[in-house]
Amino acid sequence: xxxxxxxxxxxxxxxxxxxxxxxxxxxxxxxxxxxxxxxxxxxxxxxxxxxxxxxxxxxxxxxxxxxxxxxxxxxxxxxxxxxxxxxxxxxxxxxxxxxxxxxxxxxxxxxxxxxxxxxxxxxxxxxxxxxxxxxxxxxxxxxxxxxxxxxxxxxxxxxxxxxxxxxxxxxxxxxxxxxxxxxxxxxxxxxxxxxxxxxxxxxxxxxxxxxxxxxxxxxxxxxxxxxxxxxxxxxxxxxxxxxxxxxxxxxxxxxxxxxxx
Numbered sequence: 444x445x446x447x448x449x450x451x452x453x454x455x456x457x458x459x460x461x462x463x464x465x466x467x468x469x470x471x472x473x474x475x476x477x478x479x480x481x482x483x484x485x486x487x488x489x490x491x492x493x494x495x496x497x498x499x500x501x502x503x504x505x506x507x508x509x510x511x512x513x514x515x516x517x518x519x520x521x522x523x524x525x526x527x528x529x530x531x532x533x534x535x536x537x538x539x540x541x542x543x544x545x546x547x548x549x550x551x552x553x554x555x556x557x558x559x560x561x562x563x564x565x566x567x568x569x570x571x572x573x574x575x576x577x578x579x580x581x582x583x584x585x586x587x588x589x590x591x592x593x594x595x596x597x598x599x600x601x602x603x604x605x606x607x608x609x610x611x612x613x614x615x616x617x618x619x620x621x622x623x624x625x626x627x628x629x630x631x632x633x634x635x636x637x638x639x640x641x642x643x644x645x646x647x648x649x650x651x652x653x654x655x656x657x658x659x660x661x662x663x664x665x666x667x668x669x670x671x672x673x674x675x676x677x678x679x680x681x682x683x684x685x686x687x688x689x690x691x692x693x694x695x696x697x698x699x700x701x702x703x704x
Contacts (some may be wrong), residue, residue, distance in 0.1 A: 492689075495647050499633055499685050499697055502612070506631070506667065506683060507699050509550050509606050516604050517592060520671040520681045521549035525587035537587070541668035541682075542657040545586045547613050547631045548593070552603035555594040565591055567629070568605070569613075581626045585616065611645045614638040618661040633685040636663025647687050657686070676700035 514520050524544035527535045553565040553576075566576035579589050593604050608631070615638040616628040625639070634646025638661055649656055649665040658664040667685060674682040677700055684698030 492647075492687075495634075496687065496695075496697065499647065499687065502633075503683065503685065503697060503699060506550075510546075510681060510683065513550060513593070513604055519592075521546055521669075522588055522592060523669050523671045523681075524585070525672065527587070539670045539672045540587065541670050542666050543585055543616070543630060544666075544669040545582065545588055545591060546667065546669050547608070547629050548591045550593070550604070550606040550631075551608060552600075552605050553591050553594045554597045554600060555591075556596065565594055568600075568603075569608070570627070575627050577627055581628065585626065585628050610642060614642060614645075614661070614664055614666075615640050616658055616660055616664065618663070622660060624660075630658075630664075631667040631669075632664060633667060633687070634663075634665045635661065638664065647685075650688050650691075652691070653688065 510521060522545060524540040524542075525537050526540045528538050530536050548565065548567060551568055553567050556564050556566065556576075564576050564578055565582070570576065582591070583589050595603050612631060613629050614632040614635040616630060617625045617639050618637060619625070620639045622639075632646065634648040635642065636648040636651065637643045647665060648663045649658075651662055656662045656664075657666060657668075665686070665688075667683065669681065669683050671681040674680060676682050676698065682698065682700065684696055687695045687697065689695050
């Protein structure tokens with residue numbers, strides 16, 4: 444029997460083409476990746492805003508619940524901020540001041556003492572450790588109210604209506620302690636860029652590039668707006684809302700009433 448040569452059992456060599464990207468294909472892929480990255484970057488601010496809006500809606504419901512609980516306790520809704528406005532031919536008229544209200548103090552409670560002033564000295568529970576407080580005259584200047592209904596001497600603190608707020612939920616009306624007329628006044632806030640307490644970049648602050656600042660002494664402060672004196676949208680109740688700047692000219696309102704489409 445003839446033996447086969449070693450080479451005769453070997454299959455014919457296969458021709459193989461090495462797969463590789465051409466320069467044009469690489470450029471196309473890079474272009475697609477760039478477009479997708481641009482879309483993600485462009486959508487990121489909108490997604491962040493949506494998340495913050497969701498947080499605002501959640502806080503709105505929490506505040507509504509607290510205000511209703513306050514009403515059950517005291518029989519009235521928390522007083523709002525008011526101001527006297529001169530009207531031609533009618534003299535002075537008292538109007539609500541939605542952007543500046545004592546809602547933070549009314550919901551969290553304050554300690555009342557006469558040690559610092561004959562006309563009353565109110566110390567928010569949040570500042571009880573350092574003794575910082577506000578005088579009745581300062582309440583009158585900023586809120587048009589001479590006192591806080593939800594106030595008790597420290598010895599009777601267990602009778603207060605108490606709500607605890609996180610630091611990111613309220614801010615000082617003044618941005619710097621060195622500002623003329625500084626007073627340790629605080630309000631519930633949707634957002635603020637900075638304030639005299641050192642807190643920075645929280646929530647949906649009011650843009651500095653706008654001119655319609657709700658609190659001129661702290662241009663980044665975006666307070667919760669509150670009206671319990673003749674509310675427009677909830678007769679016999681109260682209006683509570685947040686104003687969220689969208690772009691340069693538009694403002695979105697999130698409130699405790701049915702929103703129209």
